[in-house]
Amino acid sequence: MSFINYSSREINCKIVYYGPGLCGKTTNLQYIYNKTAAETKGKLISLSTETDRTLFFDFLPLSLGEIRGFKTRFHLYTVPGQVFYDASRKLILKGVDGVVFVADSQIERMEANMESLENLRINLAEQGYDLNKIPYVLQYNKRDLPNAVSMEEMRKAINARNIPEYQAVAPTGVGVFDTLKAVAKLVLTELKKGG
Amino acid sequence: MGTQLVMYEEEFTKINAVCDRLTKDANAKVVFLVDKNGQLISSAGQTQNIDTTSLASLTAGNVAAMGGLAKLIGENEFPNQFHEGAKDSLYMTIVGSRVVLVVIFDNRTSLGLVRLRIKKASDELTKIFESLVKKTDAPGAGSPFAEISDDDIDNLFSE
Ligand SMILES: Nc1nc2c(ncn2[C@@H]2O[C@H](COP(=O)(O)OP(=O)(O)O)[C@@H](O)[C@H]2O)c(=O)[nH]1
Ligand SMILES: [Mg+2]
Numbered sequence: 001m002s003f004i005n006y007s008s009r010e011i012n013c014k015i016v017y018y019g020p021g022l023c024g025k026t027t028n029l030q031y032i033y034n035k036t037a038a039e040t041k042g043k044l045i046s047l048s049t050e051t052d053r054t055l056f057f058d059f060l061p062l063s064l065g066e067i068r069g070f071k072t073r074f075h076l077y078t079v080p081g082q083v084f085y086d087a088s089r090k091l092i093l094k095g096v097d098g099v100v101f102v103a104d105s106q107i108e109r110m111e112a113n114m115e116s117l118e119n120l121r122i123n124l125a126e127q128g129y130d131l132n133k134i135p136y137v138l139q140y141n142k143r144d145l146p147n148a149v150s151m152e153e154m155r156k157a158i159n160a161r162n163i164p165e166y167q168a169v170a171p172t173g174v175g176v177f178d179t180l181k182a183v184a185k186l187v188l189t190e191l192k193k194g195g
Numbered sequence: 196m197g198t199q200l201v202m203y204e205e206e207f208t209k210i211n212a213v214c215d216r217l218t219k220d221a222n223a224k225v226v227f228l229v230d231k232n233g234q235l236i237s238s239a240g241q242t243q244n245i246d247t248t249s250l251a252s253l254t255a256g257n258v259a260a261m262g263g264l265a266k267l268i269g270e271n272e273f274p275n276q277f278h279e280g281a282k283d284s285l286y287m288t289i290v291g292s293r294v295v296l297v298v299i300f301d302n303r304t305s306l307g308l309v310r311l312r313i314k315k316a317s318d319e320l321t322k323i324f325e326s327l328v329k330k331t332d333a334p335g336a337g338s339p340f341a342e343i344s345d346d347d348i349d350n351l352f353s354e
Contacts, residue, residue, distance in 0.1 A: 003200040003234040007207035011340075012234045042248045047256070056256060059233075061248045067340075067347050075233060075252065091259040095232030181352045188348045191340045 001095045002191060004070075012073045013187050014095055015180075018120050019102035020112035021053070021081030024141040027170035028102065029060045029076055032180060035173065036062065054080040057092050064184065074184055081116065090123050098135035098187040099124075100179055102168075103158055105140050105148035110157055117158050135186030138165040139179045144172075200230055200293075201331045206323050207237075213319050214239035217296075221312035222304035224283065227297040228290075228320070229254045236294060250297070254287065258295050277306065288313050291321040 003012040017025040026046065033044040042061035049055050058078040063071060079089040101120060103113045121131045140154050151167070159165055164182050168175030202210075214226045218240040225240040227247065233255035235247050262272045276287040286298045286309055296317060300309055 001199045001232060003202070003230055003232070003236075005202040005207065005236075007202055007204040014232060014234075043246055045249055045252065056260070059249070059252045059256075061252070065351050067343055067351060072351065087263055088260070091256070091263055094259060095230075185348055185352070188340070188343070188351075189345075192343050192348075 002097050002187070008071075009069055010071045010073060011067075011191070012075060013097040013184075013191075014075045014077065015098045015100065015183055015187065016092060016096045017076065017078040017100045017102055018089075018116065019079075019081060019141075020104060020109060020116040021083075023081065023102045023104035023109070023113075023116075024168070024170040025078035025081065025102050026054055026058050028100075028139075028141075028168075028176050028179070029058050029078055031170055031173045031176045032062070032076070033060055035177075040064070053082070054078060055085075056080065056088050067188070072188070074187075076180075083115075086119070086123070089119070090126065093123055093127055093129075096124075096127075096129070096134070097190070098137075098183045099131070100137055100139055100183050101158070102139045102141050102170075103154065105142045105154060106145055107147050107149050110149060110153075113158055132161070135183055135190050136163055137179060137182045137186065138163055139168045139175060140165065141168045141170050141175075143167045143174070144169045199331070200232075200234070202236065202327070203330065206327045206330075209323050210237050210320065211239070213316050213323070217298070217312055217316040220315075221298060221300065221309045223298045223300040223309060225297075225299040227251065227254070227299075229295045229297060231255055231258060231289075231293055231295060240299075254295055254297055258287065258289065286310070286313065288317055290317050291324045294320070294324065296320065 017028055019025055040063045045059040047056040060076040062074045064074060077092050079092050101117060124131050138159055142148060166175045166179045170176055214228055214237045218226045225242055228237040229251040230236055233252040235251035238247055265272045274289045278285045283299055283301050288296045290296050298309055
């Protein structure tokens with residue numbers, strides 16, 4: 001749930017990057033962090049294990065500028081992807097305003113993509129959200145790898161509803177900001193509707 | 196799904212005053228008020244060297260994780276948490292089930308005094324948030340963003 005402060009004229013929104021383990025969620029946030037000016041970002045916090053896998057979440061606060069005198073701030077979160085961290089994933093979805101589902105384009109990860117998407121739908125529903133109704137975009141990451149499946153197959157597997165989709169190579173930044181802008185725009189449009 | 200948190204001038208002033216007073220009355224270093232979703236609402240005291248945004252997010256993560264643990268053992272939540280450091284300690288209290296009051300203090304005060312003052316501040320904050328929720332739910336409150344245009348949104352991303 002966004003937080004609007006009339007007194008300090010700020011609006012805060014929460015965006016969650018969801019997807020199977022190792023699909024590139026943390027890499028998205030790292031790229032955004034590295035490419036934004038110091039004054040527009042806060043610290044990138046990673047609660048990770050010794051082997052650098054996300055344990056609880058990554059967190060990056062971003063200021064995007066002003067709309068009609070209101071400072072817009074986006075809080076970006078990633079979830080831990082591994083199946084056994086489901087309890088943590090549910091917690092991170094609390095109060096979410098928009099979701100980016102990051103899919104791993106590699107053929108051997110297609111099943112994991114589908115499972116994770118289903119898990120997202122279920123966990124959102126538990127919080128009273130409907131994936132079909134909230135701001136939501138898809139990112140097909142790892143498009144650079146030789147074992148990436150065709151876009152046609154990706155769509156068939158996880159984008160039956162034809163929601164906004166972006167191809168990405170997160171370590172080099174391809175598609176990273178396009179994805180972020182798309183979801184941020186959907187979130188603001190939802191606020192405009194009074195959501 | 197909770198309702199959106201909207202803060203108005205009147206309540207914001209009152210909330211800030213409660214946090215300020217708590218800092219003084221408890222002889223605390225810093226006081227924070229954080230929304231359970233990780234947004235900072237108010238802070239008072241020596242906040243200069245603290246990354247308040249990170250603090251808010253990690254507080255919310257911690258409270259959410261402890262809440263999950265509580266449910267696992269059949270409790271609804273753990274309303275209070277105390278963490279003792281070598282120099283500074285931290286006390287967290289859930290207020291009105293939607294925000295978290297965080298007090299950071301050192302040996303210039305005592306846990307007993309801090310708890311006592313938190314209790315009073317927490318009661319006051321509960322009342323303020325109740326009136327805030329009523330205001331937000333009132334008919335005609337509408338979205339403050341109803342008037343923004345698609346161009347306004349596009350302009351954010353123009354650079
Ligand atoms: N080749 C390639 N590797 C990627 C891409 N995105 C992420 N990676 C790598 O995949 C691994 C897992 O990424 P990470 O962001 O930690 O995944 P997370 O579990 O979703 O947070 C890392 O070694 C990344 O460098 C991509 O688009 N292409
Ligand atoms: Mg990660």
